[in-house]
Amino acid sequence: MTPYSLFRISLLAPACALLIACTSPLQAPVTPTVNTPPDEWFHQSEAVAPAAEWWRQLGSDELNLLLSIAMRDNPDVQIARERLISADASLRQARADRWPSVSVRAGASHKKDLDGSGEGFNSGSSLSFSAGYEVDLWARRATDIDSSELDYESQRIALRSVEMTLTGQVVQQYIALLAARESLCLARxxxxxxxxxxxxxxxxxxxxxxxxxxxxxxxxxxxxxxxxLAALETALHSEERALAYLVGVDELRLPELTMTLEELDLPQVARIQPASLLEQRPDIRQASIALWQAHADVWQAESSRWPSLSLSAGLSASDVINPTGWALSLGESLSMPLFDAGKIKAQIAQAESAERTARIQYRAIVTAAMLEALDALGELDYQVKALANSEAVFENNRRLLRLATIRFDSGDTDFTSLLSAQRTFFSARDAMLSARQSHLQALAALYLTLGDIPRN
Structure with missing residues (x-):
């Protein structure tokens, strides 16, 4: 084979290697099958479209404003965004490895004989170009890119998880604050x-x-x-500071809030929800990504046993000022492990064990998500009934107090009966407020558990 033929092969090899590197060998990992509950527990049907702003169903502009501030200023959300930015930079680095590396080097030298035999300095210069590329024979680089893409997606879901968690905390703390204010008003x-x-x-x-x-x-x-009353005033200030902290207000002072607990809407939610809603949960999506990543690690460990091919090229001029010619150098190297005392085999076994663990964790997370969803549906159903009952009890005790007052004023009953009716009335008012708060809290918990707006 002539040197010219070798030269052409050396130039074509990187192009072929780039084509090889564009295809990832990974196949979808086997996803564990999880049996869903019976239809009478958890209905199977098409999920409703994802709705990130479920809290708007409560009908509070104040809450919308607080959440918009929280998504901008809360430290946890800011940290999650920075991690997503870092994952994006890492992904761009992995994609850049698909291309050859090219570098240039220029130099100059000056020398003078110290014995006085020469006059002045003798100067020289050099210029060289070099390129290197490792052929992705076994798609290791493509697998690295896949892993980086999964890392990016994982961080994106992590950001969504932080936002969802913060949303739930802000909504529940807002409800608690309104309840504290309402309790204070009732106490007064x-x-x-x-x-x-x-x-x-x-x-x-x-x-x-x-x-x-x-x-x-x-x-x-x-x-x-x-x-x-004094205890409720102290509790109200504590609730206000807690909400300001979640929102991310440094001075721990909230904007003016005027809405009452009774003004919040109570959307109706069906007792049976589609199981496919759970697919929106960040923990399930992250578990699926973790399974993919573990699967990619197995491939990476197995590919360590196979040969690797590297290509290099260089072009240099010995003297840039007075060039006498250029020199071209080409190189190829092939290497593979022969003996490592079982190190690679152990790495493969470790990666396979991690993949099996990820599969078990995926199944456990899905099962736990179904359990949480069923419990949340059951809790909301109970709170709906409890609120209706507490409202009926309050109305009955209000009539009882009115009748007891009339009878006491007319002398038909003693003070003990009036005092008992009064205390029961006060207790019923507090119980009704607590029941409405619990209903709203259960509704928010169901939204977070399903990762979406439940069907009505």
């Missing part, structure tokens, strides 16, 4: 009612219509409400 209203009843009791006591014991009992009720 109850205190005002108790103080008014105490005033009436004082008038009746002065007129000799009631005893001092009855007046003291009402006074105890008033003092108890005063203590509860």
């Amino acid at each position: 209203s109850n205190l005002a009612a108790s103080q008014e009843l105490e005033r009436i009791m004082q008038v009746k006591f002065d007129a000799g219509a009631v005893s001092g014991v009855e007046l003291a009992q009402q006074r105890n009720t008033t003092l108890s409400l005063v203590g509860r």
Whole structure:
């Protein structure tokens, strides 16, 4: 074979190698089969379209504003975004390895004889170009690119997971804040009612219509409400700071919030949801990516046993100032491991074990997701019934207090009955508020569990 033929082969080899490197040998890993619950538990059908802004169903512009600020200023979201940027840079580095590396080097030298035999300095210069490329015979580089793409997708899903988690925390903390404010308003209203009843009791006591014991009992009720009011004021400030921290406000001060808990919408949710909604959950998607990555690691470990081919080329001029000619050099090298005392075999075994572990973890995560979804559906169903019951109890106790007040004013009943009706009424109001808060919290938890808006 002539030198010219060798030269042409050397030039064509990188092009062929680039074509080889464009194709990844990876096949889809075997995904574990997970049996879904019966249809009467968890209905199988087409999932609704992904909806990232599920919280808008609650109908609160204040909440929309808080979440927009949180997605911009929360430190956890900012860190997740930076990790996604880093993963993108890593992916671009992996893709750049598909191309040959080319470099240029220029140099100059000056020398002078110190024995005085020469005059001045003798100067010289050089210029050289070099190129190198490792042929991707076994698509290792393509597999590296696949792994980097999976890393990028994993970080993208991680960002989505952080955003979803933060959304749930902000929504639930917002609900808790509104509930705390509502509890404070109820406590003030109850205190005002108790103080008014105490005033009436004082008038009746002065007129000799009631005893001092009855007046003291009402006074105890008033003092108890005063203590509860102070505790609720402290709790409200704590809830405000907690929400400001989640939103990412450095000074821990929120914008003015005027909405009440009763003004939040309560969307209706069907008791049976499509299992395919779970596909939107970040943990399931990340488990699938982890299985792919473990599968790619097995290929990488196995390919370590096979030969590797490297190509190199160089072009240089010995003197740039007075060039006397150019020199071209070409090189190829082929290498493969012969003996490593079982190191590569152990690496393959380790990678295969990691893939089996990822498959088990995938199945466990999917099963756990179904369990969480079923529990969340059951909890929401219970809270819907509990809220309806607490509203009925409140209405009944409001009528009871009204009747007890009328009978007490007319002298048909004693103060003990009125006091009991009053306490029951106060308790029913608090229970109704707590039930509405629990209903909203269960609704938010279901959204987060499904990773999407449930069907109504």
